[in-house]
Amino acid sequence: AIGLAVFASDALSSTAYATQEMMVILALAGAGAFHFSIPLSFGIVILLTILTFSYEQTIHAYPGGGGAYIVARDNLGELPAQTAGAALLMDYILTVAVSISSGVAQIVSAAPTLFPYRVWIAVALVMFIMVINLRGVKESGIVFSIPTYFFIIMMYTTVILGLLKYFTGSLMPVINPPEIEMIHAAHPITFFLILRAFSNGTAAVTGVEAISNGITAFREPRSKNAGQTLIIMAFILGSLLLGITFLSYNIGALPSESETVISQMMRTIYEGRGVMYIAGIVATTVILVMAANTAFADFPRLSALHAGDGFLPRQMTFRGSRLVYSYGIVSLSVIASLLIIIFQASVTNLIPLYAIGVFLSFTLSQFGMARRWWKVGHLQPGEERVEKGSTLRFENGWQYKLVINGFGALVTFLVMMVFGITKFLDGAWIVIILTPILVSIFYAIHFHYKRVASRLSLTNYNVPPKIRRHRVILTVGGVHRGSLTALRYARMITDDVTAVHVTIDPEESQRIQKKWEIWGDGVRLVVLDSPYRLFVEPLLEYIEEIAKNMQPNELLTIVVPQFIARGKATQLLHQRTADTLRKELLFQKNIVITEVPYQLGE
Amino acid sequence: AIGLAVFASDALSSTAYATQEMMVILALAGAGAFHFSIPLSFGIVILLTILTFSYEQTIHAYPGGGGAYIVARDNLGELPAQTAGAALLMDYILTVAVSISSGVAQIVSAAPTLFPYRVWIAVALVMFIMVINLRGVKESGIVFSIPTYFFIIMMYTTVILGLLKYFTGSLMPVINPPEIEMIHAAHPITFFLILRAFSNGTAAVTGVEAISNGITAFREPRSKNAGQTLIIMAFILGSLLLGITFLSYNIGALPSESETVISQMMRTIYEGRGVMYIAGIVATTVILVMAANTAFADFPRLSALHAGDGFLPRQMTFRGSRLVYSYGIVSLSVIASLLIIIFQASVTNLIPLYAIGVFLSFTLSQFGMARRWWKVGHLQPGEERVEKGSTLRFENGWQYKLVINGFGALVTFLVMMVFGITKFLDGAWIVIILTPILVSIFYAIHFHYKRVASRLSLTNYNVPPKIRRHRVILTVGGVHRGSLTALRYARMITDDVTAVHVTIDPEESQRIQKKWEIWGDGVRLVVLDSPYRLFVEPLLEYIEEIAKNMQPNELLTIVVPQFIARGKATQLLHQRTADTLRKELLFQKNIVITEVPYQLGE
Numbered sequence A, B: 001a002i003g004l005a006v007f008a009s010d011a012l013s014s015t016a017y018a019t020q021e022m023m024v025i026l027a028l029a030g031a032g033a034f035h036f037s038i039p040l041s042f043g044i045v046i047l048l049t050i051l052t053f054s055y056e057q058t059i060h061a062y063p064g065g066g067g068a069y070i071v072a073r074d075n076l077g078e079l080p081a082q083t084a085g086a087a088l089l090m091d092y093i094l095t096v097a098v099s100i101s102s103g104v105a106q107i108v109s110a111a112p113t114l115f116p117y118r119v120w121i122a123v124a125l126v127m128f129i130m131v132i133n134l135r136g137v138k139e140s141g142i143v144f145s146i147p148t149y150f151f152i153i154m155m156y157t158t159v160i161l162g163l164l165k166y167f168t169g170s171l172m173p174v175i176n177p178p179e180i181e182m183i184h185a186a187h188p189i190t191f192f193l194i195l196r197a198f199s200n201g202t203a204a205v206t207g208v209e210a211i212s213n214g215i216t217a218f219r220e221p222r223s224k225n226a227g228q229t230l231i232i233m234a235f236i237l238g239s240l241l242l243g244i245t246f247l248s249y250n251i252g253a254l255p256s257e258s259e260t261v262i263s264q265m266m267r268t269i270y271e272g273r274g275v276m277y278i279a280g281i282v283a284t285t286v287i288l289v290m291a292a293n294t295a296f297a298d299f300p301r302l303s304a305l306h307a308g309d310g311f312l313p314r315q316m317t318f319r320g321s322r323l324v325y326s327y328g329i330v331s332l333s334v335i336a337s338l339l340i341i342i343f344q345a346s347v348t349n350l351i352p353l354y355a356i357g358v359f360l361s362f363t364l365s366q367f368g369m370a371r372r373w374w375k376v377g378h379l380q381p382g383e384e385r386v387e388k389g390s391t392l393r394f395e396n397g398w399q400y401k402l403v404i405n406g407f408g409a410l411v412t413f414l415v416m417m418v419f420g421i422t423k424f425l426d427g428a429w430i431v432i433i434l435t436p437i438l439v440s441i442f443y444a445i446h447f448h449y450k451r452v453a454s455r456l457s458l459t460n461y462n463v464p465p466k467i468r469r470h471r472v473i474l475t476v477g478g479v480h481r482g483s484l485t486a487l488r489y490a491r492m493i494t495d496d497v498t499a500v501h502v503t504i505d506p507e508e509s510q511r512i513q514k515k516w517e518i519w520g521d522g523v524r525l526v527v528l529d530s531p532y533r534l535f536v537e538p539l540l541e542y543i544e545e546i547a548k549n550m551q552p553n554e555l556l557t558i559v560v561p562q563f564i565a566r567g568k569a570t571q572l573l574h575q576r577t578a579d580t581l582r583k584e585l586l587f588q589k590n591i592v593i594t595e596v597p598y599q600l601g602e
């Protein structure tokens, strides 16, 4: 049951905006077109049913987790997998932008004075989630389950109460519905308009794939539990969508940026903005924020998969690489915030960008599953084929399964095409352009790694000649415990040490030379005059002079003493010479720069 | 003559605002008080004369450059020197803020439509100078001299033409002077008001010290040339100040934020906003920008002195430390811009902060000089005492010199006190609070270095035991040319090498182990399993386990192979493991982290 709570927020939260977004399009043909919202909802429930059957099969086939990326990779190949990855990436970004925008729309419905600040509230919410995720959240199932169950209970209570009122004839129309400028200039009710409304409604099914990604979080028997959860979730989602749409139509709710349809429905059923109304709005807002949060949780997981296959920086493979992980979280937040700002925190403006990525990943995933059943059908009974994401064994009835996923692929493909065509000018073009760009970036990274691998390959590798000479240059700023510690290190790794001191003050240089005679352990000290008060430049010149005359079997180590202070601020008082040298000598072969730390203690 | 051009812009540019700022105060007592501006200007010329005599002596005593910091340090001690440094620092910041604000006031006078944008124009100008200085300007004397000479010629032409008109009776009053809200609510003409006006006027002498800092830029005989230049500059400055004040009074110019007195004078003398008017405004604006630029040039020079004495981060001692230098330039720009924004680019608002720092440095410098003559007078003839900034020899007539500098010190001290008291509430309090804070920061840095020096001291230093064991841990991500290069390095610096591989994939780990058997040169390979997909953590655990059991005469080096890619973007695809380890193991004794680069080539 925890599984439902964790993975359902993304899917269930869409009921907060799907009905309204259908109505926004229908409103173009006038209020008389609103009754289409009910058959359209049934259409979406059919789509949801198809997806549920399809994903139920995925869950059993990929008990280790069957996201679109894995299914496409194992069954369709590299390019479809990368395409699915790009689609998912955009799905995550838009899940954040849409969910937060819808959440803020609910807040603004309850507190209309906040309307002018909605963009900033939305950005602030994204930043809040970002900070939480940067600090690292333990995905505690119980904490996550409270808002989900609260939302489910609140929504069912509202819908059932509303239906009771409807059947007893006591359901009133909305008092003071928001004003919209549609009534005049009515559009004819064309087939294309109905398709556009349907496209908007498909936002309702975004997020149903979440469970198939997270099967490993379920208790054993995993696939069975996950599959059942999927079916329960789909049932809740479908019934809520139908109920909300039916009630919204019957109370005469109007789609508007200033008050959401959910808010109109709640205040009509609860007869005003009382406690129940507030509870309903809070429940809706919170589950939308939770939905946005899932994108933050999924994002590093997908990145790790990509990185493991060499299509994103390798270091993303590992968790706990805080720096890299942080880059990802911050990028996701910044891009989502930019979208929110550009589209003024309007779900209606954002929705044309949303579902296309989702349906692209659906299509690739279902088509990959169909391909998998084909492969399964052509194995010998008893034969096993191990793939990266799952193990293939012959199964009876593979033909039926192929038909189910094949049909799912066809339907989602058609929906995607409808969406792309009807929403092209509204913003879908952005996603259609961005997808190939993202895929190209993935490939550019991949080719870099391939090129590196071939450079590093040990085929035809001639073991380089044994090192004949290992010289050490020890940089000396003064004669003290720090430099003597470094000297000890230098003497240990070779017998061929030269100490070098850069001076801008002849007097000080004499003092250092005298001290070095006592403490320098017989090591030669070279003093480099720096009349122009430069430090790194004379040192580099000296090193490069030596490097020029080095044989291929010679090696040079620059040993740099480094004070380590306790505090970050005090550390700034001590130059990091090694870092500077390393940057300058990066491309010089056979030079190693070694920093020997000297801890200053308290 | 180049010397004049380079060092005069700071001093001469003040004529652009000194007269107006005197008038701003006098205006409080009504237009009838404006005639006081003429005796006040004479007072300021007397002050200028005293300063010129005083600094002439400094120039001869410190042929290597005698800024307030050096003179105070050599003659008064550490605290006065640090105080002088803090005063100079604030002088630089305010020179930028005041000069740029005045420059923008000139622009806005010529193009009144720009008035609402004056703050942004000012900030943009500061940023422009910042960028120029970050990119590094060659201080070309000729380029610098053109604007200075242009300004001098334009100003003399204007003043002489104005005086001719005055004496022939053809000088008209200003047409359409800017409106100011003073005429009513007149203040009585009190002595305090006159003192306040005088305080504002002292801005005219800010910058006269510039030559004494930059003596080394003059041709031999340096001191003589520099001294003559100082006298010429003072003469120009004094005569221009008198001329401008006299003419401004006689045309009935009114001080205003919307049109500068300079602009009113120019358009009255040139009878409208013709070519000569424009040339005059351009000349004034450009010299003000040049004055701001000198602060950018002086700032790193002063920082280097401070740093050399251990009161600022040591690395500032060296030029060419671009990073540090850039921090300074950016800080100067940001603080000056903030002041401009806070004080709305108004010279009148900024002036109470300005002169107090300048006069504090004047006082310390003159008092230091007086002290120096005392020391000179008490040497035996023929005796020499070498100080950091100059060499002391007995001189006849030291008593007269002492009197001149002592008198200078007294006068500048009195002016500072008058300024501090009359301007306290107007903004001088900010500087009075900031000065001790800055001095405290300098001392905090100094004490850190002193503590470090005592920690590092070799007195009572027991040479640590000879190292008995030097272990190397080689991190291995895969078996390839990069890791073998690192292995070769590791084998060269010790015989005691252990290779370590962190794995998240048992299959890959087997492959690596097999390859290591072939290429690993007999070195032991430890495989660390990382079930949670962590990388650095298991490695750190392993290292810390070893470190715990290390003897004081044991040493551990972590050798990390590092790919070096050509581009900065591609380098991001390769983790910098050594940096991460170094950060984590910073405070562990006897551990050195060495990155062995492997250049990937084209």
Ligand SMILES: [K+]
Residues within 6 Å of the ligand: A010, A011, A013, A014, A095, A203, A206, A207, A291
């Ligand atoms: K969703």
Ligand SMILES: [K+]
Residues within 6 Å of the ligand: A010, A011, A012, A013, A014, A015, A203, A204, A205, A206, A207, A208
């Ligand atoms: K959904």
Ligand SMILES: [K+]
Residues within 6 Å of the ligand: A010, A091, A092, A095, A206, A207
């Ligand atoms: K989603």
Ligand SMILES: [K+]
Residues within 6 Å of the ligand: B010, B011, B013, B014, B095, B203, B206, B207, B291
């Ligand atoms: K000045």
Ligand SMILES: [K+]
Residues within 6 Å of the ligand: B010, B011, B012, B013, B014, B015, B203, B204, B205, B206, B207, B208
């Ligand atoms: K001046």
Ligand SMILES: [K+]
Residues within 6 Å of the ligand: B010, B091, B092, B095, B206, B207
């Ligand atoms: K100055």
